[in-house]
Amino acid sequence: MEKVININLKIWRQKGPKAKGNFETYKLNGISGDTSFLEMLDILNEKLINEGQEPIVFDHDCREGICGMCSLYINGHPHGPDEDITTCQLHMRKFKDGETITIEPWRSAGFPVIRDLMVDRQAFDKIIQAGGYVSVNTGGVPDANAIPIPKAKADEAMDAASCIGCGACVAACKNGSAMLFVSAKVSQLALLPQGRIEAARRAKAMVAKMDELGFGNCTNTMACEQECPKNISISNIARMNREFISAKMND
Amino acid sequence: MCWLFNSSIGKKVIMSVSGIVLVLFLLFHVSMNVTAVFSEDAYNAICALLGANWYAVVATIGLGAIIAVHFIYASMLTLQNRKARGNDRYAVSSRPKHVTWASQNMFVLGILVIGFLLLHFAQFWYKMMFSEIIGHHEVQLGGSMVSPQAGAEFIKYYFSQTWIVIAYLIWYVALWFHLSHGFWSAFQTIGWNNTIWFNRWKAVGQIMATAICLGFAFVTIYFYVKSFCNGSCCGI
Numbered sequence: 001m002e003k004v005i006n007i008n009l010k011i012w013r014q015k016g017p018k019a020k021g022n023f024e025t026y027k028l029n030g031i032s033g034d035t036s037f038l039e040m041l042d043i044l045n046e047k048l049i050n051e052g053q054e055p056i057v058f059d060h061d062c063r064e065g066i067c068g069m070c071s072l073y074i075n076g077h078p079h080g081p082d083e084d085i086t087t088c089q090l091h092m093r094k095f096k097d098g099e100t101i102t103i104e105p106w107r108s109a110g111f112p113v114i115r116d117l118m119v120d121r122q123a124f125d126k127i128i129q130a131g132g133y134v135s136v137n138t139g140g141v142p143d144a145n146a147i148p149i150p151k152a153k154a155d156e157a158m159d160a161a162s163c164i165g166c167g168a169c170v171a172a173c174k175n176g177s178a179m180l181f182v183s184a185k186v187s188q189l190a191l192l193p194q195g196r197i198e199a200a201r202r203a204k205a206m207v208a209k210m211d212e213l214g215f216g217n218c219t220n221t222m223a224c225e226q227e228c229p230k231n232i233s234i235s236n237i238a239r240m241n242r243e244f245i246s247a248k249m250n251d
Numbered sequence: 252m253c254w255l256f257n258s259s260i261g262k263k264v265i266m267s268v269s270g271i272v273l274v275l276f277l278l279f280h281v282s283m284n285v286t287a288v289f290s291e292d293a294y295n296a297i298c299a300l301l302g303a304n305w306y307a308v309v310a311t312i313g314l315g316a317i318i319a320v321h322f323i324y325a326s327m328l329t330l331q332n333r334k335a336r337g338n339d340r341y342a343v344s345s346r347p348k349h350v351t352w353a354s355q356n357m358f359v360l361g362i363l364v365i366g367f368l369l370l371h372f373a374q375f376w377y378k379m380m381f382s383e384i385i386g387h388h389e390v391q392l393g394g395s396m397v398s399p400q401a402g403a404e405f406i407k408y409y410f411s412q413t414w415i416v417i418a419y420l421i422w423y424v425a426l427w428f429h430l431s432h433g434f435w436s437a438f439q440t441i442g443w444n445n446t447i448w449f450n451r452w453k454a455v456g457q458i459m460a461t462a463i464c465l466g467f468a469f470v471t472i473y474f475y476v477k478s479f480c481n482g483s484c485c486g487i
Contacts, residue, residue, distance in 0.1 A: 075343055208258065211259050219328075223347055223350045223355075245442055
């Protein structure tokens with residue numbers, strides 16, 4: 001039988017980056033368990049617009065868990081209480097009838113609130129711009145199999161590359177540290193021969209940018225790994241530390 | 252070398268390396284203490300060997316400096332981390348499973364450890380090494396005068412008092428929590444870690460933290476129990 005629930009929502013409202021925010025409570029009745037979390041917010045916004053109120057601002061795009069745009073800190077967890085999924089993949093069947101659901105934006109100095117639940121995550125783009133790429137010269141496309149890569153390395157690089165850059169790691173970290181994100185982006189390239197060429201410069205530039213943007217220092221609590229929707233391992237952080245330290249030693 | 256002081260990873264390397272050195276010192280200290288259980292004379296011999304000899308004084312200054320560095324960098328990093336977290340705190344927060352309580356409270360645990368360290372210095376170091384440095388060959392301990400090298404007398408005197416024993420046991424517990432996270436975390440920060448070594452470092456860290464703290468607790472409790480018997484009962 002289809003589950004239908006009535007819920008109370010406690011949602012962070014904030015007019016702008018400088019404005020003081022506060023929680024507002026809303027009631028929603030007759031929400032189907034098959035509704036996705038973001039669809040539930042769409043229903044709420046529809047209701048608010050019909051009542052002449054300002055809709056709640058939140059980030060979303062692909063709604064299939066691959067773009068990294070959706071965020072939301074739901075009941076004390078980035079991307080909600082379910083494991084290894086993004087907010088857009090969360091469904092209302094995970095909540096109980098009559099439950100109060102608290103929705104907050106990512107809270108970190110590196111991610112200032114733009115409005116309501118939407119935060120500015122451009123800091124991640126700046127870190128990528130600092131070195132999260134391989135320089136490719138123009139010319140003919142080389143054969144994909146010309147460079148042999150061990151399967152284990154390729155798999156590890158692929159696991160690191162599954163990071164969608166949503167920022168849940170920063171949101172989960174008590175230190176507001178971006179180490180899991182940066183280390184995944186350093187690792188996905190450092191593990192492959194094409195990325196090795198610029199590995200030292202990349203590790204130094206990305207860590208320097210991360211520090212400059214005011215992200216915190218990693219204390220290895222592992223909250224990031226636990227809350228990551230893509231299960232990125234903190235072994236990437238160890239790899240980045242290794243890359244960074246040896247790059248600096250060789251200077 | 253300025254990367255050590257400028258970058259986030261560099262500062263944490265300072266924390267890691269100083270922490271590992273302090274762990275090595277703790278291993279030495281606990282081995283020394285356990286000796287007292289088997290032979291008070293042997294323990295006194297170690298105390299005399301260290302005493303106020305130049306190498307012991309140099310090592311003590313070195314250790315003091317390392318503790319200071321560990322504490323100063325911990326304070327700096329913690330302040331930075333609080334700033335990075337932002338002014339608005341979460342209304343609802345939860346500790347995900349596999350995230351240990353110790354890992355989120357390392358600074359508080361460190362302050363506890365250093366706080367009790369001051370007590371420990373006042374009771375032992377000040378009356379032992381420090382007295383000898385300033386040239387005293389006898390110090391007041393309770394009602395009697397003893398040589399600052401008579402380490403076993405100090406142990407027996409302090410660990411016969413209930414409040415001191417309780418304070419020291421609390422200290423060991425705080426130290427255990429601190430080490431249980433600190434040890435593997437140090438290797439993670441240096442970069443000597445991966446999915447296989449993760450569990451190994453964690454296991455080594457737990458065993459070592461438990462061995463150190465049980466060792467200290469054993470000596471403390473042994474002399475506390477012994478103080479009731481005055482050496483006449485239970486063959487001890």
